[in-house]
Amino acid sequence: MTATCACGQASITVNALPKMLGVCHCTNCKRRTGSAFGISAYFEKSSVVSQEGSTEKYAFWHEAQSHKQERHFCSKCGTTLFWF
Numbered sequence: 017m018t019a020t021c022a023c024g025q026a027s028i029t030v031n032a033l034p035k036m037l038g039v040c041h042c043t044n045c046k047r048r049t050g051s052a053f054g055i056s057a058y059f060e061k062s063s064v065v066s067q068e069g070s071t072e073k074y075a076f077w078h079e080a081q082s083h084k085q086e087r088h089f090c091s092k093c094g095t096t097l098f099w100f
Contacts, residue, residue, distance in 0.1 A: 017029065017030050018030075019097055019098070021069070021089075021090035021092070021093050021095035021097055022090070022093045022095045023090065023092050023093035023095075025069045025070065025090055025091075025092045025093070026067075026068060026069030026070060026071050026090040026091070026092075026095075026097055027066075027067070027068045027069060027097070028064060028066070028067045028068075028097050028098050029064070029065050029066045029067075029068075030059045030063040030064055030065060031063055031065045032059060032060065032063035034057040034058055034059050035058050035059060035060060036057075036058040037055075037056070037057050037058070038055070038056045038057075038058070039053055039054070039055050039056075040053060040054050040056065041053040041054075044078065048087070048096055049096075061100070069090065070090075070091040070092070071088040071089060071090060071091060071097060072088070072089055072090075072091045073086050073087060073088045073089070074086075074087055074089075075087070085099055085100070086099060086100050087099040
């Protein structure tokens with residue numbers, strides 16, 4: 017499975033099914049998507065087989081998950097592709 021940004025410049029490919037799927041309406045997900053909710057698929061890091069294109073990242077303390085989260089987004093169009 018491959019996730020690609022809106023402009024097609026960046027992508028990430030995994031070789032396994034997601035460990036979890038989620039729809040969230042917390043403030044953080046609303047801000048990330050600019051919508052009323054965010055939809056996410058969660059994979060093990062070991063299932064990532066390739067990352068193509070240029071991404072930028074920003075990090076912040078995620079209160080709900082009590083850890084630092086690092087979000088990677090396309091450096092051209094701004095689409096969030098993945099986070100740790």
